[in-house]
Amino acid sequence: xxxxxxxxxxxxxxxxxxxxxxxxxxxxxxxxxxxxxxxxxxxxxxxxxxxxxxxxxxxxxxxxxxxxxxxxxxxxxxxxxxxxxxxxxxxxxxxxxxxxxxxxxxxxxxxxxxxxxxxxxxxxxxxxxxxxxxxxxxxxxxxxxxxxxxxxxxxxxxxxxxxxxxxxxxxxxxxxxxxxxxxxxxxxxxxxxxxxxxxxxxxxxxxxxxxxxxxxxxxxxxxxxxxxxxxxxxxxxxxxxxxxxxxxxxxxxxxxxxxxxxxxxxxxxxxxxxxxxxxxxxxxxxxxxxxxxxxxxxxxxxxxxxxxxxxxxxxxxxxxxxxxxxxxxxxxxxxxxxxxxxxxxxxxxxxxxxxxxxxxxxxxxxxxxxxxxxxxxxxxxxx
Amino acid sequence: xxxxxxxxxxxxxxxxxxxxxxxxxxxxxxxxxxxxxxxxxxxxxxxxxxxxxxxxxxxxxxxxxxxxxxxxxxxxxxxxxxxxxxxxxxxxxxxxxxxxxxxxxxxxxxxxxxxxxxxxxxxxxxxxxxxxxxxxxxxxxxxxxxxxxxxxxxxxxxxxxxxxxxxxxxxxxxxxxxxxxxxxxxxxxxxxxxxxxxxxxxxxxxxxxxxxxxxxxxxxxxxxxxxxxxxxxxxxxxxxxxxxxxxxxxxxxxxxxxxxxxxxxxxxxxxxxxxxxxxxxxxxxxxxxxxxxxxxxxxxxxxxxxxxxxxxxxxxxxxxxxxxxxxxxxxxxxxxxxxxxxxxxxxxxxxxxxxxxxxxxxxxxxxxxxxxxxxxxxxxxxx
Numbered sequence: 001x002x003x004x005x006x007x008x009x010x011x012x013x014x015x016x017x018x019x020x021x022x023x024x025x026x027x028x029x030x031x032x033x034x035x036x037x038x039x040x041x042x043x044x045x046x047x048x049x050x051x052x053x054x055x056x057x058x059x060x061x062x063x064x065x066x067x068x069x070x071x072x073x074x075x076x077x078x079x080x081x082x083x084x085x086x087x088x089x090x091x092x093x094x095x096x097x098x099x100x101x102x103x104x105x106x107x108x109x110x111x112x113x114x115x116x117x118x119x120x121x122x123x124x125x126x127x128x129x130x131x132x133x134x135x136x137x138x139x140x141x142x143x144x145x146x147x148x149x150x151x152x153x154x155x156x157x158x159x160x161x162x163x164x165x166x167x168x169x170x171x172x173x174x175x176x177x178x179x180x181x182x183x184x185x186x187x188x189x190x191x192x193x194x195x196x197x198x199x200x201x202x203x204x205x206x207x208x209x210x211x212x213x214x215x216x217x218x219x220x221x222x223x224x225x226x227x228x229x230x231x232x233x234x235x236x237x238x239x240x241x242x243x244x245x246x247x248x249x250x251x252x253x254x255x256x257x258x259x260x261x262x263x264x265x266x267x268x269x270x271x272x273x274x275x276x277x278x279x280x281x282x283x284x285x286x287x288x289x290x291x292x293x294x295x296x297x298x299x300x301x302x303x304x305x306x307x308x309x310x311x312x313x314x315x316x317x318x319x320x321x322x323x324x325x326x327x328x329x330x331x332x333x334x335x336x337x338x339x340x341x342x343x344x345x346x347x348x349x350x351x352x353x354x355x356x357x358x359x360x361x362x363x364x365x366x367x368x369x370x371x372x373x374x375x376x377x378x379x380x381x382x383x
Numbered sequence: 384x385x386x387x388x389x390x391x392x393x394x395x396x397x398x399x400x401x402x403x404x405x406x407x408x409x410x411x412x413x414x415x416x417x418x419x420x421x422x423x424x425x426x427x428x429x430x431x432x433x434x435x436x437x438x439x440x441x442x443x444x445x446x447x448x449x450x451x452x453x454x455x456x457x458x459x460x461x462x463x464x465x466x467x468x469x470x471x472x473x474x475x476x477x478x479x480x481x482x483x484x485x486x487x488x489x490x491x492x493x494x495x496x497x498x499x500x501x502x503x504x505x506x507x508x509x510x511x512x513x514x515x516x517x518x519x520x521x522x523x524x525x526x527x528x529x530x531x532x533x534x535x536x537x538x539x540x541x542x543x544x545x546x547x548x549x550x551x552x553x554x555x556x557x558x559x560x561x562x563x564x565x566x567x568x569x570x571x572x573x574x575x576x577x578x579x580x581x582x583x584x585x586x587x588x589x590x591x592x593x594x595x596x597x598x599x600x601x602x603x604x605x606x607x608x609x610x611x612x613x614x615x616x617x618x619x620x621x622x623x624x625x626x627x628x629x630x631x632x633x634x635x636x637x638x639x640x641x642x643x644x645x646x647x648x649x650x651x652x653x654x655x656x657x658x659x660x661x662x663x664x665x666x667x668x669x670x671x672x673x674x675x676x677x678x679x680x681x682x683x684x685x686x687x688x689x690x691x692x693x694x695x696x697x698x699x700x701x702x703x704x705x706x707x708x709x710x711x712x713x714x715x716x717x718x719x720x721x722x723x724x725x726x727x728x729x730x731x732x733x734x735x736x737x738x739x740x741x742x743x744x745x746x747x748x749x750x751x752x753x754x755x756x757x758x759x760x761x762x763x764x765x766x
Contacts, residue, residue, distance in 0.1 A: 001484040021515065044621075053436035057506070058514040060465040063623040065757035073642045075621040077471045077757070078463040088460045092475050099481035100384040101619075123440070131441040132404065155614070236484075238427075240446040247450070259456045286521040368589040373446035374460075 001098045004233045005224055006380065008037025009342040010216035014181040014330035015208040016114040022056055023068040025213040026110040029338075030069055033106065042217065043102035045069075045076035048109035049334035050369075051124040065108060070191070081238075082128035082369030083283065085109065086337025087376035090216065094236045098219055113209045121209065125333070128243035128370045142284070144245050144371045146198040148170030148355060149286035152252055153200060156301035160200050163285040164191040165307035167204045167327050170282060173314065174324025176354035179339070181210045181330030200248030205285040207325070212332030214339045231348050234362070235267035235379035243373045254294035256375040257366060261295040261338050264377040272296040275361035275379070276360030277347045278318055279340035281368040282325045291366060292318070295377075314355050322347060322355045336356040337367035341378065348382040387480045388607055391420025391600035392725040392756060397564040397593040397713035399497040401568040404441055406451040408596040409493040412721075413452055416598035420638040422762065425600065426458065426485035428452075428459035431472030431492035432717035433752075437507040438499050438657035448491060464621075465511035465752030466666065467469045468492070469720025473599065477619045477761075480601055492721030496592045504592065508716070511753045513627035525589060525667070527628050527754045532669035535635055536583060543583050546668040547574040548690035550587045550710050556697065557707025559737035562722070564593045564713030588668040590708070595715030597722040606613035614731050617745070618650035618762035626756045637677035639758040640749060644678040647747070651762040655679040658762070659729045659743030661701055662723035664751035665708045674749060675701070678760075697738050705730060705738045720750035724761065731765040 004206065010032025012025055020028075026047070034040060045066055046218045046314035053059045062076035081088035086109035093105040113121055152158070167186060186204060194203040224230045241256040242248050249255075265271060272295060280295075282288035289303035297318045298306045311317040323329050323343040326336060344363035346352045361382045368375050393415025395408060403411075409430070417423060428449055436442045445459035464471035476488040496504055509518045512527065535541070550569060551672035557563035569587060577586040607613045612631040625631050632638075648654060655678060663678075665671035672686035680701045681689045694700040706712050707727040709719060727746035729735045744765045751758050 015685065051436060053434060053442075053507075054440070056514065057437070057510050057518065059433060059436075059510045060512075060626060060753055060756065062464050062471075064626040066623045067625045067627075067756075073622045073624065076623050077475070077621070079475075080442055080461040080463060081445050086391060088445075092460070092462075093480075095479045095482045095484060096475075097480045098484065101478060101481065123437075127436050127440050127442045129443075130447065131439065135440065196507060238460070239456045240449045240459050241456065242450045243447040244450075256456055266608050272576055297638060370443055370446060370760055373443065373450075 002100055003221040004094050004097045004218045005221035006216050006218050006231045006345050008033040009345050010036060011214040011339060011342050012177040013179045014212035014214065014332055017211040022052060022058065022110060022112045023064055023114065025211060026065045026108050027068050029213035029215040030106055030108050033217050037217035039104065039190045039217060042104040042106045044096060044105045045074055046089040046093040046105060046107045047078040048086035048337055049078055049111060050080055050082055050085045051127065051333065054124040054127060054269050055121060076219045081374040082338060083333045084367040084369030084374040084376050085334035087365065087367035087378060088238065090378065091236050091238055091376055092339060093218055094233055097220060104217065106215060107338060108213065108215040109335035110213040111332035111334040112211045113332060114211050132315045133244045133246065137225060140216060142198045142201055145284040145286055148251050149200050152286055155252060156305050157271055161192060162304040162308060163205055164188050166282060166285040166288040167191060169307065169312050170321040170325040170327035173322050173355045174328030177323040177329055179251055180324040180328055181208050182328045201284055207283045207327045207331040210330040210332050212330060212335045216336050216338060216341055229382050231345050231380055232383050233378060235264035236266065237263040238376040241373050243370055245367060245371045254290045257291060257294035260375045260377040264379050268379040270362065273354055275362050277322055277344060277357045277363040278320045279343050279365045280320050281366055282321055283325050283331055287368065290337050317359040319357045322357060337376065340367060341363040344380050384481045385483055386604040387477050387601045389599050389601050389614045389728050391416040393419060394562040394722060394725050395595065396562045397595035397715055398766045400594040405435060405441065405493060406447055406480045408495065408594060409448045409491050410451050412596035412598040413489055413491050416600050420600035422487065422600060425487040425489045427479055427488045428457055428478040429472040429488060429490045430461040431720055431752065432461055432494060433463055433465055434507040434510065434716065437510060438504060438601040439495055441604040453570045461760040464757040466716045467720060467750040467752030467759050470620035470748065470750035470761060471621065473720060473724060473761065474619050474621055474759055476601055477616055480603060487600065489598060489600050490721060491598040492718035493596040494715035494717040495594045496715060497594050516627045516629065525581045525584055528667040529584045529670055531634050532583050533734035535669055538635060541687050544575060545691060546588055547571050549665060549668040550574060550670040552690065552695050553704040553708040553710035556705050556738045557711030560706040560712055562708040563711055564591050565711045584667055587629035590666045590714040593713040593715050595713060595718045597718050597725050599721060599724055612672045612765050614728050614763055615766050616761060617764040618647035619646050620646040620650065621759040624756050626753055628754045637673045637755045639755060640674060640677035643758045647760040647762050653745065658704055658745050658747045660727060660740045660746040661703045662726050662748045663703050664749055665704055665710050666714060670751065697740055705735060705740060719728040720759065723748040723750060727763050731763055
């Protein structure tokens, strides 16, 4: 299997982009990544997007974006795995280069979420849950996560305030990220004072949606000089779990995360403690907690302790959300996985600025679709 | 690059399946394909679907269908390239097996189109066109094709009735296909008498939508005994063109089809006249004509002559739509590409019954998204 490397990254600031269309956002991120890679051509384009079909009345982003980039006849396709779409697109691009049929690929994650009425976006987001078994009963994603969080608090005796550390860490890191949706810190008090969204999830437990686009360029790693450092894809792995939460044997365990990360550790030949930075999928603080546990960074029910003991900070044992995570960088759903990858690449290049993790050569990203139903894990190594 | 082979196919009859959900249809086709392959497990699932997000309020088909198939933790993802989604999913599966990271894969094309109001489906179909430059102006897919057909008739001096031969051939073949939406022949008179949909496209120039699901199983070809005949993927290629028709330099030439098939011929090491059967994308009879020309089966403007001289019949020079094509087998958009592949496999296995093409070892499929904007071509060979 041909090894691949990431040679270019591009991000736009996540926010409410009233002045930019879906294709303009995607194009901007793509051009930044191509410029960073020093390429003006690739062999294929892979788009990660979840909900343009319902939210923007536009599918067929592959052809649309290749056309917009003025790359005539370029192979270009969309990949969807709910909020895990970005990383799923990246994985398919990695497999395409690994096959030998492509030598390079551009992967773009894009989502435009703030042009439509809120109710329409909540309804579009709900298409990632089970339409027949969950959404028809009136459940939304925040409600599903609230059910999980309530059960977790009951089982392991944590209070709502114990989850504040995840969000405080994310916001502290986002202060220094020019692409983040929010550049302001939060405190235990502002967490406690924030309005309840769906008990026990308050506004500061929940990530923010937004318009966003990020892109990366990959190529065969043997294209690159063996003397200069390069960022290689050391592992790529995906797994699914039941789409509906009610069919999950254990709602407090992300089995697909465990399955996917174990396979990734095996491919990379490492153990979790060798990972220097972990861009996790903190769509809600309960997801941050479950991710740390299922991926082997702490024992069951112990993640809030890890967070409260500052072990997830830049100087901690397992730095997470180093650019703000979904909570503060923002969560433009289908684009999120590519932001995570771009951020790990920044870390491994030593270009992470104020939130640079020192002496680190291995980073991991994990992108989650649905309530833990589609999980895609990647490990990157500076070689 | 690891060679791949198709070892299982499954199809359900295209129609109005009021009694079956999206997952039930996909599951049925998948189980038929797995049974045909003699497997109960694969390494990954690839779903081709275009519009479940808008038409069925359901994305995340990857996790949903893996769950429904009771394949715990199975990697599973959706691929979208408008009406070319089925073949795009197949291509991504082929690349995954070619990479060596998977040894086998299940590819399912599925679309549920008849549960929703007609206007909603027309609007969902239109998401494959350019939302900003085409759909906002009120144009639908049939209108785009009518514009192309009118121009074609003007340039090459053909009459509406000259296009009847494409539809008559498709319906004649569909009579013998138990999975086809329509099992009845049509005549020049019924073609001429059919109501106008969008001048010059009448009802018999247009393919029929429907609920449908088809599946194929692929594996590394070196899994198979070298003595028994096998159906290998001899070529896989994709290309795009402008998403909007107005930006196309020449609306009468499918440049992406030319690009994609030339690359496929190169990979397979053949010329067009070696192809024994061609499952083309006859969404409208004008698309049938343009496909034959761009892929090198006749000169520009000559396709209606080919059809009227019976050269596209089972006994003709280039048999097409041998199971009814999009016109009569039906066009459940995201599933169509997989029906095409299953049909070519039936032909190469010698299991095509009444419409079997004799002495044929090479077949081609071509799946088109939008008005020629995403084109995916595959060549299969019995070895």
